Amino acid sequence: MKLFNRFLSAVAAAGAVSMLAMPAAAQAPAPLRIGSTLALTGPLATTALTHKLAGEIYVDQLNARGGLLGRKVEWIVKDDQSKPELARTLYEQLVTSDKVDLLMGPYATGAILSAMGVAQRYNKVLVHHTFGIPALAKYEMAFPAWSLGSDPGTTVPNSVFDALAASPKPPKTVAFVTSKFPSIHFMSLGAREVAKKRGLQEVLFLEWDFGNRDFGPIAARVKDAKPDLVWVGDIGLEGNMLLDAMKKIDYVPPLHFHTYPAPGPMTKSPDGKNALSLTIFEEHAPFTANPVAAEFVKLFNERAAKANLPDTSVEVQAAASYSAWQILEAGVRGANSFDDKAIGAWLRKNRVETIHGRLRFDGPGNYGDDLMKIKQVQNGKWVVVHPAQFAPGGVKLQVN
Amino acid sequence: MSFPSFNLLAQSILSGIFIGGLYGLIGLGLGLTWGLLRQINLAHFGLVFLAAYMSYHMATVWHVDPLLTLLILPPLFFLFGVGMQWVLSRFSISPFNSLLVTFGITVVMESVIQAIWTADFRRLETHYNDQKFTIGSLYIPVPELVTLVVAVSLSLLIWAAMRYTDLGKALRAMAEDGPIAAAFGINQKGMSLMLAGICAALAAVAGICLALTFTLTPSQIFAWVGVVFAAVMLGGLGSALGPLVAGIIIGVSEAITMAVAAPSWAPIVSFSLLIVMLLFRPGKL
Numbered sequence: 170m171k172l173f174n175r176f177l178s179a180v181a182a183a184g185a186v187s188m189l190a191m192p193a194a195a196q197a198p199a200p201l202r203i204g205s206t207l208a209l210t211g212p213l214a215t216t217a218l219t220h221k222l223a224g225e226i227y228v229d230q231l232n233a234r235g236g237l238l239g240r241k242v243e244w245i246v247k248d249d250q251s252k253p254e255l256a257r258t259l260y261e262q263l264v265t266s267d268k269v270d271l272l273m274g275p276y277a278t279g280a281i282l283s284a285m286g287v288a289q290r291y292n293k294v295l296v297h298h299t300f301g302i303p304a305l306a307k308y309e310m311a312f313p314a315w316s317l318g319s320d321p322g323t324t325v326p327n328s329v330f331d332a333l334a335a336s337p338k339p340p341k342t343v344a345f346v347t348s349k350f351p352s353i354h355f356m357s358l359g360a361r362e363v364a365k366k367r368g369l370q371e372v373l374f375l376e377w378d379f380g381n382r383d384f385g386p387i388a389a390r391v392k393d394a395k396p397d398l399v400w401v402g403d404i405g406l407e408g409n410m411l412l413d414a415m416k417k418i419d420y421v422p423p424l425h426f427h428t429y430p431a432p433g434p435m436t437k438s439p440d441g442k443n444a445l446s447l448t449i450f451e452e453h454a455p456f457t458a459n460p461v462a463a464e465f466v467k468l469f470n471e472r473a474a475k476a477n478l479p480d481t482s483v484e485v486q487a488a489a490s491y492s493a494w495q496i497l498e499a500g501v502r503g504a505n506s507f508d509d510k511a512i513g514a515w516l517r518k519n520r521v522e523t524i525h526g527r528l529r530f531d532g533p534g535n536y537g538d539d540l541m542k543i544k545q546v547q548n549g550k551w552v553v554v555h556p557a558q559f560a561p562g563g564v565k566l567q568v569n
Numbered sequence: 570m571s572f573p574s575f576n577l578l579a580q581s582i583l584s585g586i587f588i589g590g591l592y593g594l595i596g597l598g599l600g601l602t603w604g605l606l607r608q609i610n611l612a613h614f615g616l617v618f619l620a621a622y623m624s625y626h627m628a629t630v631w632h633v634d635p636l637l638t639l640l641i642l643p644p645l646f647f648l649f650g651v652g653m654q655w656v657l658s659r660f661s662i663s664p665f666n667s668l669l670v671t672f673g674i675t676v677v678m679e680s681v682i683q684a685i686w687t688a689d690f691r692r693l694e695t696h697y698n699d700q701k702f703t704i705g706s707l708y709i710p711v712p713e714l715v716t717l718v719v720a721v722s723l724s725l726l727i728w729a730a731m732r733y734t735d736l737g738k739a740l741r742a743m744a745e746d747g748p749i750a751a752a753f754g755i756n757q758k759g760m761s762l763m764l765a766g767i768c769a770a771l772a773a774v775a776g777i778c779l780a781l782t783f784t785l786t787p788s789q790i791f792a793w794v795g796v797v798f799a800a801v802m803l804g805g806l807g808s809a810l811g812p813l814v815a816g817i818i819i820g821v822s823e824a825i826t827m828a829v830a831a832p833s834w835a836p837i838v839s840f841s842l843l844i845v846m847l848l849f850r851p852g853k854l
Contacts, residue, residue, distance in 0.1 A: 210680070212788040214688030251788070349833055377832035380792055382783075383820065385584025386827035389577045406690060406784050417701055417710040418580060434690045434784060479689050 201240040201507065203228075203497070204247075204263035205273035206280065211251025213277050215405070215431065216486045218476055220276050220298060221246065223490035226468045231494075237501050245269060253279035260287035270507050273497060274298055274314075276490065278305075278352050285311050294500065294509045294516070296493045299486060301352025301429075306534035310513040312500075314493035315485070316449060316525065318539025319532045322359025325447060325541055329360070329426055330367055332445070332543040332555030333398065336566040340397035340424055344373035346387055346411070347402025353428050357402035364400075372396050381407070388414035391422065398424040405431050412440035421569050432551060433480025441546045443567050448544040450488030450525040451551050453561040462524035465491055484551060492523035573828050576706050581828035582821055583707060589800075589820025590717035593813030594778060595793060596801040597724060598771035604807020605744040606761055607664050611794070612653070612671040613772050615678030618790045620646060620776025622686050625693045625785060635695055636715070638777050643770035650769020651762045658761060675790060682787045692784040716778040720813055723771065728809035740764060744807060796836075799843045818842070 205224075207217045228244045236242050245267060249256035256275055263269045264287065274297030275284055281297045282305060288295035289308045296312045303319050318324045333340055343364050347357035354376070364371060373394040375387055388411060391399055399422040401408050408427040415421065426445040427435070435441040450456050457463045466483045473481035483491075497512075499521040504511035520529045529537035543555040545566060553559040554566040573581070595617055602610040620642050627633040627641070653674070662670060700711035731737035742750040743760050751757050779785075797812075800819055804811025819842065823835040 210683065210688070210788075212786075214683065214788060215690060215786055218687060218689070375832050377827075378836055381832060381835070382792075382796075383584055383588040383824060383827070383835075385587070386577075386581035386824045387832055389580045389584070390573070390828065393574060393577050406786075409692075409784060413698075414584070416699075417713075418708045419701075431690050434692055437694070438692065477687055479687075479691065 198240045200243040201237050201271070202243050202245055202267070202269040203271045203273050204245040204260075204267055204269035206247045206249035206256050206259045206263075206275045206284070208251040208275070208277060208280065209246075209248035213251040213280075216276065218478060219473075219486045220490045222469060222472050222476060222478075223465075223487045224273070224494060226465060226472065227491055227494035230464075231498065237498060238505065238507070244273070249275060249280055251277075251280075253283040256280040257283035257287055260284045264291045264293065271497065271501075271509070271512075274300075274311075274493060276486070278302055292509055294497070294512045296496045296500075298489045298493050302355065303534050303536050304355075306536070309517075309535070310509065312496055312513075312516050312530050312535050314496055314523070314528075315489040316528055316538060316540035317536065318541070319534055319536035321539060321541070322355050323363060324539040325356060326360035326363035328539070328541055328555065329400075329445070329447075329543055330363060330369070332566055333424065335555070336424070336568060338397070338423065338568045340369060342370045342372045342396045343398045343400055344375075344391050344394050344396035345371065345400045345402070346373070346375045346391060347377075347400075347428075348379050348381075348404055348407055349376050350379045350402075350404050353402045353404050356428055357400065360400055360402075369398075377407075379404070382410075384411045384414035385417070387411060388418055388420065391415065392418055392420040396422070398422070398426065401425060401427045401430075403427050404429045406434060408444070409434050409438055409440070412438065412444070416440050423569050425569075432482075432484050432486075436480075436546050436549050436551060443569050444546045445554075445566070446544055446551070447541045448485050448551065448553060449492075449540055449542065451484055451544060451553050452482050453552060455559060455561075456525070459524055465524060482551075488525045492525055492528070495523045496521050496528065578825070578828055579707055581824040583709070585821035585824025586817055587710075587713035587717055587820070588824075589817035590713075590720040590813065591775070591778060591782070592797055592800045592816030592820060593724065593804075594716065594720035594771075594775045594816075596797045596804065596812030596816060597720070597727065597809065598768035598775070599797060600801040600804060600806055600808060600812045601727070601764065601771075602768045603664075603801065604805070605740055605764055606654075607744075608657070608662070608667040608671070609664055610671045610768070611668060612674040612678065613768065614790050614794055614797070615675035616646060616649070616769055616772035617776040617779060617793075618682060618785065618787065619678055620773035621780035621783075621785055622682055622691070622776075624777045624780045625691050626686070628693055628695060628780075635693060635697065635777060635781055639774060642773040642777060646773035647766040647770040650772075651766040653769070654762050654765030658758065679787045679790055686785075686787070688787055690784050690786050693780045695781070697781060712778075712781040716782060719774060719778060720816075723774065724810050724813040727767075731809055741807075796839050799839045803843060803846050 207220050208214050209217045228242050232241050247259045272293045272295050274295050276298040278301040281300045285308050294310045299315045408430040469483050470481050500512040500516045503515040516530050520527050526540045542553045542559050544551045545554045552564050599613045602608050624638040627638050628635045697712045701708050739755045800812045800816040803815035819839040822838045826835045826838050
């Protein structure tokens with residue numbers, strides 16, 4: 170009996186303790202849930218892991234700092250399988266079924282456009298990573314992390330031709346060969362106009378459909394045209410395939426610019442030597458002089474190596490992804506609220522410090538300045554060569 | 570439209586022959602399975618890429634010469650093909666259902682490839698990449714030439730085997746009328762297993778050649794389906810030489826289109842050829 174009484178006392182005591190503890194537990198705020206999709210499978214999956222790692226690093230850092238407005242952050246990521254139509258369904262699910270507090274954008278233009286439609290329907294803020302056609306960004310609460318500027322079809326080619334004009338051998342003739350992939354094509358057409366206005370002679374213009382496998386005839390036509398500069402409107406591996414085809418016929422273009430090449434393969438291939446491209450961030454000073462950027466680069470390098478990524482460096486995709494999280498955090502802190510309208514209003518009125526520069530969102534489509542820089546493959550690495558203040562240690566543009 | 574120089578045209582045609590050889594090599598096993606086993610084996614593309622990745626892995630991690638993997642991977646894939654056919658033969662699968670089942674298997678293969686090698690681009694960098702020689706003013710790259718030689722040799726070998734050996738005759742008889750062939754003592758099940766194994770081994774060979782000439786990414790599996798299907802259907806189901814000839818016709822016509830007109834018109838060519846074939850020779854498919 171004594172034993173039974175003791176047991177009852179113990180149960181009662183435990184109950185009392187748990188009753189006392191309950192209010193404290195109830196006071197702990199629920200985590201802030203942020204939902205997004207990534208193309209974890211399908212044709213765009215090559216860059217998904219980069220975005221996933223960047224997001225995970227940011228959320229870890231954010232939670233280590235105490236979360237957002239006192240709430241820990243939980244990131245819910247769904248796989249949109251590189252399908253814009255699935256991205257739309259999943260964003261709808263995130264809002265209506267998962268009831269996330271905030272949205273984070275996916276990457277790639279098609280998926281972002283889909284997510285933008287859903288965000289607009291539910292009045293949610295959408296910070297997006299790599300949206301390629303700013304003219305299509307019509308939603309007033311969508312904010313770009315990739316600072317292309319509102320008219321990249323003009324501003325970006327001008328930056329490229331400025332860089333080339335300052336090179337040891339400025340081009341006089343140019344061959345435009347381009348994919349018809351939407352976010353590439355308009356840029357190539359813009360570059361043709363810019364080149365014409367600047368007095369460059371166009372010696373060749375060719376277009377191919379996305380998914381082309383045989384670049385031999387295109388390489389042969391470029392070789393025949395003998396241009397000083399080849400403007401390659403490429404995405405992913407297309408540029409590598411074209412350079413490979415050129416090598417097979419013993420041709421090396423004096424200057425070759427690539428719109429959005431796969432960054433790793435271009436640096437690893439010997440054919441990628443002196444390839445020019447666009448960037449917002451590279452792993453060198455002055456970008457890494459920012460301690461936040463330096464810490465991110467270190468963590469990303471470690472985690473990318475652990476994830477078995479062949480290219481572990483931070484460049485456009487990872488930087489845009491990390492910047493997107495910085496924008497969302499700045500918006501929440503600035504508005505001191507999780508209310509989407511308040512966050513959106515704050516972002517439109519204020520500038521946000523990110524690892525790739527100070528961004529503003531008060532232009533057309535919430536785009537601010539074009540912060541694109543020109544980079545080149547030198548000694549197996551991407552280095553910025555233009556503008557000069559972003560080139561590390563006096564690095565200059567090289568000609569083949 | 571301006572007419573290109575002889576050199577440009579000849580170099581482009583060469584390029585078309587090389588890519589056409591690869592279409593034919595990938596289509597060889599697919600066409601045999603389709604024509605003789607009555608299975609539309611989409612998993613063939615998965616096997617091609619699995620072999621390409623394994624060849625890449627063996628060459629970059631274990632430093633095996635990629636051409637030596639031709640001795641290692643095809644036997645392994647033969648066994649895999651036999652195993653897969655054994656499982657499929659447990660169920661009476663119609664050609665259309667085989668398309669669905671093997672599509673599922675391909676999706677699984679894509680996921681496995683992505684889990685092991687990630688979705689990132691993988692390029693097999695070997696000394697073969699830089700090897701080429703010239704004939705006059707024309708450049709002949711060695712990896713593409715190897716692919717073409719392998720494609721022509723295997724197609725001829727299988728054509729000869731199908732035509733002149735008892736085994737080939739048995740396979741053709743089985744495809745023509747299974748029950749009658751069985752009545753003449755042909756072991757249908759054994760034949761099917763062996764043919765599936767051979768086709769998987771052919772997929773391995775194609776994969777190794779693909780790794781030699783192309784950068785790999787898992788989602789590329791489906792990028793080859795359209796044009797290889799066109800080559801197989803144009804060449805004739807169950808034909809050994811057909812896919813190669815059709816592949817080269819497609820490759821060359823695409824290349825000439827790119828050299829003379831615009832590269833963006835090239836994909837129209839292969840499918841236009843297929844439509845013309847379907848209109849004028851539907852019975853041949």
